[in-house]
Amino acid sequence: MAISWEQSVTYSINTIYLLFSAYLVFVMQIGFAMLCAGSVRAKNAVNIMLTNVVDAVVGSISFYLFGFAFAFGHGPNSNPFIGTNFFALATIPNATYDYSFFLYQWAFAIAVAGITSGSIAERTQFSAYLVFSFFLTGFVYPVVAHWVWASDGWLSPSSSHLFLGSGAIDFAGSGVVHLVGAIAGLWGSVVEGPRVGRFDAFGKPVPLRGHNASLVVLGTFLLWFGWFGFNPGSFDKILVAYPSTSDQGNWTSIGRTAVVTTLAGSTAGIVTLFSRRLLIGHWDAIDVCNGLLGGFVAITSGCSVVEPWAAIVCGFVSAWVLIGLNMLAIKLNYDDPLEAAQLHGGCGAWGLIFTGLFAKEEFVIQAYDSGVTGVARPYGLLLGGGWSLIGAQVVELLVILGWVSVTMGPMFYALHKLKLLRITREDEVKGLDISTHGGYAYNHREEEYPQSYADYMRIRDDQ
Template sequence: MTIPTKPSAGGLYEFCHFHTEEGDTEAMMKCAIDLMEGQQNRIEFSATSYLLILSGALVFFMQAGFAMLCAGSVRKKNTHNTMLKNLLDACGAAIAYFCVGFAFAFGGDSTATGTTFIGTTNFFGKGDISYPFFFFQYTFAAAAVTIVAGALAERCQMAAYLCYSFFLTGFVYPVVAHAVWSVAGFLSFSNPEPLLGIGMIDFAGSAVIHLTGGTTALISTYLLGSRRGRFYDLETGKELDKPKPMPGHSVSLQVLGTFILWFGWFGFNGGSALLIPATEYQSEIAAVCAINTFLASSSGCIASMLVRLIKFKRSGGHAVFDLTSAMNGTLCGLVAITAGCGTLEPWGAIIVGLVAGIMYPLASDLLIWLKIDDVVDAIPVHFVGGLWGALAVGLLSEPELTRKVTGTSHHPGFFYSLSEGHSDARLLGCQTIGVLCIIGWNTVTMLPFFLGLHRLNWFRTEAVEEIVGLDLCFNDLSHHKGEDIEQENQMRDEYLVAYEEYKLKQVQRKKHGGSTSDARSIRSGGSGISSQFVDT
């Protein structure tokens, strides 16, 4: 007997009475049960699909948080440029992920294919695709690519940024997502033959998303160099005794962006519970994710602020409650808990957040000592937080929660195994291998990519453009079409004069068929700006 997709208007009794023999009670009962189970499955599928779309919308709203955080962290003369790059992140990621990214990550996802390096089907949205799942995964990809926006702010060319956005979303990130989250991935716990008998657990992406974005931010920021005047004198090119502070123009926007990201993170972590194999545990795991998310972020905020407070006090100054450190400590705690939000108990989430909050200011100070100029501290937050979060899963994952998330695992966190009288480090081993593979993959792909952009002179803006501000430059070239940008108080007249001469030489070069590679010879604009501006 073929069961229709829904019972007739006459109800279950009439339908089953019509499709079974008279007096066959057993057949009628089986018919009614089959119809009720089918209806229940349809309801559950519809609810899961709706919740995935809703969770994806929360994650997508995080783009606004990234935009506000970046806009508040840069100087006023670069605000429009920074927000445009954040907007293009979402757009570029959508096109790249639709065309090839999703296919590389989850195309042909099946246990029958065995372990594969990359997906090979579903390009350009073709084939059997779950659209709620596709949308949810797209928002994750867009989040990964946006991480780098703030790190490169105030000195990166638009062309370079667009190229990077497409490349990371279309190829680099999908390979990582395939390895960890696809059933055919070699690191995935869903693989029929998982690594070391368990595979890597990255519940919502501390490693897949944040470590990927953080590694890319570290590579690109190092190659791009610091903002002019940050570590070297703008006039002489000599190293400064102390780095020049370049605070953002709006703390209010930074706080707004932090709270938007915090809000969206509940969709980030809680929504991922809808994808675990055991559907009967989805609501329970989602609740655990929500609790762990706000506990880890809160403890990260307090720990980071206290570390700064102690540092200022020990240096002989007054007690300072640093807002920036508190905000980024919150974000670092969120990044760290993302990997284990479904497998850690609440007390474990507090520990993860506390450690992340301590690590953030230390990592931030280390970057300054290394003269790596990260405008929004994306590297300490996402690279360090993602690294610690992925490893924390191998240390603190609770046995029963781990079983409910993975469906089959009997390998808990290392500290739990010690409490049970044995030393099971398989999960910690998988996490370590996964972290090393992700860092290695991003390095071997993004390092030559950024070197190529640098070779083409597509990477860094010209010296005069950076000094007068990217908003002014792009407005003059009709890229932003915004109002005239109010210059900072310390902007010197000769810089603006030099910029006008620089533009004139650009026009003259184009009229005479000059190559774009000639730009290096006129970076200083010819008046008032010394050659050190190019070299520092």
Template sequence: MFSTISTQTVTQPELISAIDTIWVALCAAIIFFMEGGFALLEAGFVRSKNAMSIIAKVIIDVVFGGLAFYAVGFGIAYGNSNGWFAFDVGITTEDLGLGLTVSNKLFWFIQLGFAIASISIVSGAVAERMKMWSYAIFVVVFCTIMYPLVANWVWNPNGWLAVRGFNDFAGSAAVHAMGGFAALAAAIVLGPRIGKYQANGEANAIPGHNLPLAAVGAFILWFGWFAFNPGSTLGAVGNWELIGTVATNTFLASAAGGMATMFYTYFRYGQIDITMTINGVLAGLVAITAGCNVVDANAAIIIGLIAGVLVDVAVLYIDKLKIDDPVGAIAVHGVNGLFGALAVGLFATEGGLFFGGGAAMLGTQALGVFVIGAFSFTVTFILMKILQKTIGIRISKQEESAGIDAVSFGVEAYSTFE
């Protein structure tokens, strides 16, 4: 038989902790499920002969990155910081200074979702041409050291950016720009896929093999974002108004991003680009993630509209530079992560430039996101060069032509039965 506990024996702090635990646990689980969205989105955007390799990379993100973040990364991010890094290992039982009403273990689990989301951005940009074990090494370094350092700066109460007042509520900079600029460096060092660019520099289209699959992945990510952003409140009790604001702004920006891309591609190319529209929705989500707690609904729409155009412009510019990004990760996450962090300094209702706050907040936001972007790009570039000179990072031409799935895994995404 189940025992019953009288509510009279439960104190108010215990009730608050119980409610907040349910909220954070639910959001953490949904955020974790976003990895399924990454897997489907990226698999749909690549050729069928490499679909399973993308699934493998996302699994590597979770298993290698998750264990690395548990063993070392979390302590670096949220331990006792000197402003730049911490030395704690594992999940401490000490007070983290964040005013949590949930256990440190549950806080670790929701932060795990942010860490593996950031590295999953890179997996799409290196699709169809990077060696699995080289990628696994990069994932370990990223989730052990690189991402945790940035999380320390932004979200640790002693972090140097946190102390300066840098506002990155759910990670436009710390998660998305971090992943996006790492993706940029990795794509540059790897070089383009065979046949991507002509001798005159013109890009050849290499269409994804299953756009409905990519769309389903995007909808899963879209759904998950309503845990990603509102879940960053880290508690429900007393935060109902903030949760409502964050959720509303998240939707409005994403919808505006998709609509802007639809109109922009229609008037530029004479027809709606559905592939780009998918990225337009994601761009709006990325851009609002930093400031969803401090901007009003109208500003969220404007941010989304700008992001929806910016993503298409960025994709074309990146292509002109002969940087091959099969899924548009650099444009969606890097460019719009940067824009989203800057948008806080423009549109925040308290302190934003457009609301009479002067340039101080904008300056802080610019400093933070540019340091994060430069750090992520530089460290990734150096690490990729080291891997390139040692164990190698690129698959053979024969493997690239035949497809990673058949050569490396001995399976194909779509078997043919006679």
């Protein structure tokens, strides 16, 4: 059927906007790679950068073959729990627009695997990355995305049958993306156990510092840049018809979303800066970067439906969530080199709860009803919106925790039993770069690296 010139312009602008947002989200892969490389020791730099590449290339195939259909499949073979139409991409009427949508959603999917990779860094067999990355991006994550983001998902705020009369608002994925990746990483790290030397014989923590703070800061800024595609870009149409008004798009909402994203991250960074100064006695750049990212993770759920002042509250609390969980991790002898489970899991969970407390009704209607007048929707509990929205948010949090645990937990345990998960103690001491990838990332003298566990113990005793 022929379309009008105006419709053609609208489709073109929406497609260009969505593709540009997809490119920004993909830039986050560069950010992840730099952040991870700087956060590990030099002897594992090649390995962690290669795993980031693997997340992208393996994720491309698994999401194309299976993931997109599970997430957004529709038709006679789909259902609100698992989309099962494996020809979803081919059956979408507007192919041009939806290929763009596929690319955008793929960029989200590979980000999930990147989060998990950080939790199990420096001690995992490379083959294990191939297995979990394929499974996570091809099945585990897409099912959650279907629940919350597909039009017929049982938790979707766009569904014709709203859960608790509200649906769960997770606009850009504090739960769908960040919490999923964090819970997967948590199970992987628990099954593997801490790195060699992370805790001494008495259970006291031994610092295993990353080798390059410059890469961490660079990665953080690249992630910040990419977040402007992650959050504002989740308005996948920049031009929409707003009934009963003269508005023709999401301009105000998109701009506000970018602002609240910046405010939440900045607040978390500032709070972390001064809090860690009081706790450890010096200004720490790495802690500030992680605090900043924690604020971004937390605001990702409610970025489209909260006021700027609420974003500051979000960032303030997220900083303390991260600090508290890091303290708890040390007490429990839990080892996560990138703080990924604490950062993406703890702050992602707080982001879901925050949205249920502070979502503004006007903004909820803008985001999910195109600004229709006369529509009533549940909104933030602390703003007088009742318990429906916060109830849906808690349910989303719990079902993600359960789903990822029953899928990824057994998978990591099976890899462990098959001796495919963790490298040997000797190889871990040498470093994955020389034991698995044939060389070092930097031109250090070879004698600077311990070649055996005995060498490692001798060097540590000398220090």
